[in-house]
Amino acid sequence: MSPDARLSVVLGTYNRLASLKRCLDSILAETRTPLAVYVADAGSTDGTVDYLTSLDDPRVRPVLAGRKLGQARAYNEVFRIVQTPYVAWLSDDNEVVDAGLDAAVAVLDREPAIGMVALKTKDVQGPFLGSVYLGGVSEIGVLNVNQGMLRREVLAEVGGFSETFGFYGIDPDLTAKVLYCGHDIVYTRQVALHHHRDWPLQEGTPEHQELARHHARSLSLYRHKWGKMAQGAVAWRAKRRVWTWFKRRLGGRYDENSTTPRLGGLWRDWNNVFLARHISLIDPWSSAGRPYHLRQHAARRPLPPDPKRPEDG
Numbered sequence: 001m002s003p004d005a006r007l008s009v010v011l012g013t014y015n016r017l018a019s020l021k022r023c024l025d026s027i028l029a030e031t032r033t034p035l036a037v038y039v040a041d042a043g044s045t046d047g048t049v050d051y052l053t054s055l056d057d058p059r060v061r062p063v064l065a066g067r068k069l070g071q072a073r074a075y076n077e078v079f080r081i082v083q084t085p086y087v088a089w090l091s092d093d094n095e096v097v098d099a100g101l102d103a104a105v106a107v108l109d110r111e112p113a114i115g116m117v118a119l120k121t122k123d124v125q126g127p128f129l130g131s132v133y134l135g136g137v138s139e140i141g142v143l144n145v146n147q148g149m150l151r152r153e154v155l156a157e158v159g160g161f162s163e164t165f166g167f168y169g170i171d172p173d174l175t176a177k178v179l180y181c182g183h184d185i186v187y188t189r190q191v192a193l194h195h196h197r198d199w200p201l202q203e204g205t206p207e208h209q210e211l212a213r214h215h216a217r218s219l220s221l222y223r224h225k226w227g228k229m230a231q232g233a234v235a236w237r238a239k240r241r242v243w244t245w246f247k248r249r250l251g252g253r254y255d256e257n258s259t260t261p262r263l264g265g266l267w268r269d270w271n272n273v274f275l276a277r278h279i280s281l282i283d284p285w286s287s288a289g290r291p292y293h294l295r296q297h298a299a300r301r302p303l304p305p306d307p308k309r310p311e312d313g
Contacts, residue, residue, distance in 0.1 A: 005035055007105060009036070010075055010087065012040045012074045012091070015048065016044075019093045019196060024060065027096050028060075029096075031096065036082070037060050040065060041063070042074065049064060065077075071167045072166055072170045076163065085151065086105060086152065087151075090119075094121070094147060096192065097193065111184075116148050116178045117148060118294075119193050120190065120193070121134045121135070121146050122194055126195075126197030128197065134195065138172050139223065140227070141275070141277025142172070142278065143185075143278075145174070158178055165222075168214045179278065185295070188291065221307050225306060229304075239274050256271055269293065279295065
């Protein structure tokens with residue numbers, strides 16, 4: 001790693017050599033910030049290990065576990081050794097576009113109160129191809145970060161990813177931990193990543209059923225851990241009702257994936273402003289002219305413990 005590196009990018013991979021090459025090439029081509037890229041391989045047998053060990057680039061640092069540790073644990077083991085001020089996590093099916101990582105670094109450099117930057121992601125393959133960008137609001141009102149960058153000290157404070165969740169659900173859980181530790185979270189205004197989502201599309205297949213089981217498990221764990229945070233919050237519930245009424249009045253004129261700005265934001269932006277608990281109603285105007293928006297701010301509060309996993313008995 002270069003001694004002047006300011007950013008560590010951590011990504012995991014397993015038997016997806018073509019995706020990994022596209023991801024790595026985009027990181028190195030689109031990023032001017034001095035960085036180190038840690039690639040955690042879970043024992044690939046498709047030539048990934050040979051490819052990684054053949055690279056003659058000091059910025060790329062293979063971490064060859066040789067076996068599946070689970071995504072959360074694989075990331076956490078790398079998080080413990082990074083020394084750069086900023087850390088980003090990506091998936092091997094991501095592709096960095098428009099200097100997206102540099103944009104997030106600039107945001108963190110500029111505002112110390114911001115603890116994490118969501119790397120705005122757009123699907124270019126898969127079932128959500130029509131979405132203007134990804135990121136849903138959880139049932140406790142937190143706008144989730146699917147892929148992001150945060151300060152190393154914030155990452156250490158929240159303990160990295162929850163290994164209870166394992167794979168699905170680790171990103172929403174991390175988002176909530178950062179937010180409720182008192183650190184603001186923002187989205188990059190421009191799309192920073194393209195997502196080549198390789199999901200089984202046909203319902204009823206074993207692959208699709210397995211995916212559904214993982215999602216159901218992660219939602220159950222999230223609800224068990226964070227559900228009490230949704231209690232009360234009268235103002236949040238009121239603005240959700242207002243938004244529901246407003247969309248009903250608009251009818252067919254409302255298109256969540258329209259790319260036409262409305263009063264300073266896209267319909268998707270306004271949807272997140274009204275549905276998310278910790279985003280101000282004036283966010284489209286207060287963030288105007290900045291390289292970020294959808295700023296979440298919450299008071300610091302004690303974090304709930306991880307729930308017991310069903311498989312632990």
